[in-house]
Amino acid sequence: VDIDNFDEHGADIVFIPSVEEIYPTHGKDAPPIDPGPVAKSLEGIHRPGHFAGVATVVTRLFSIISPDKATFGEKDAQQLRIIQHINKSLKLGVEIIPIPTVREFDGLAVSSRNAYLSPVEREAAPVLFRALTATKLMWHSGERSGDVLRFKLKSVLCGERLARTEYAAIVDVDTFQELDNVVGSARAVLAVNIGRARLIDNLLLG
Incomplete structure (x- = not known):
């Protein structure tokens, strides 16, 4: 379904990595990326370890692809802030573009x-x-x-x-x-x- 959506919106390339490409040693030699202090509240409390996983995967993707720009939704505002943090602290050089939350007719955030x-x-x-x-x-x-x-x-x-x-x-x-x-x-x-x-x-x- 996602690939069909990409095609409809004119995407030229879709990167679908294997687990081995993202975790070549199954994580044994690659400690998780520290997501920073923003990860210690709210979602970080209710979903322990989640943001460390996000930070690690996003950093790995950026290192493989070397994108100029990357878009992330504002619905996950805390996650967006953490990605902005690691991008700056690790000097990854990616322009992070926030995308406004898409809502249904009655205001419910699309998810x-x-x-x-x-x-x-x-x-x-x-x-x-x-x-x-x-x-x-x-x-x-x-x-x-x-x-x-x-x-x-x-x-x-x-x-x-x-x-x-x-x-x-x-x-x-x-x-x-x-x-x-x-x-x-x-x-x-x-x-x-x-x-x-x-x-x-x-x-x-x-």
């Missing part, structure tokens, strides 16, 4: 995980976007307290009985550390379980 939602759960899932937009509206009205903005995020999510919140946070756009007060820009981020689907989303405040 392969949406396929796990039953029809009833799919109706509930837009609560993530409602929580984010309500929080952004509060920020636009002048609210800068991290606690108040977090409470808004969580209160909207609590209004949906099928939603089980893992985290709902207001974080610094660079460090992804929680903010007591928002000075300048911030990012509202959340992870919510609905049925078998674990959904993540975020929205820039600023």
Whole structure:
């Protein structure tokens, strides 16, 4: 399916490496790349080791392909920030281009995980976007307290009985550390379980 999509959009080459190409020694002689301090919060807590794997694979891909540019979605904002970090710290020289989150008609972020939602759960899932937009509206009205903005995020999510919140946070756009007060820009981020689907989303405040 992915290859068909690439063809429709005019791609000339698709790189499909084997495991041996990415891990020539099955990882025995290649310690994982340190994803940096951004990986220690939020997704890094709930998915231990995930970002080290991402950093290692992306670094390996960049070293093989030597791309001029690479695109990564803003839906995975913490992952994007980590890739920007390793690209800069390892001097990989790739232009990292953030891609805005693609959304369904009701605001739900497009994701392969949406396929796990039953029809009833799919109706509930837009609560993530409602929580984010309500929080952004509060920020636009002048609210800068991290606690108040977090409470808004969580209160909207609590209004949906099928939603089980893992985290709902207001974080610094660079460090992804929680903010007591928002000075300048911030990012509202959340992870919510609905049925078998674990959904993540975020929205820039600023």
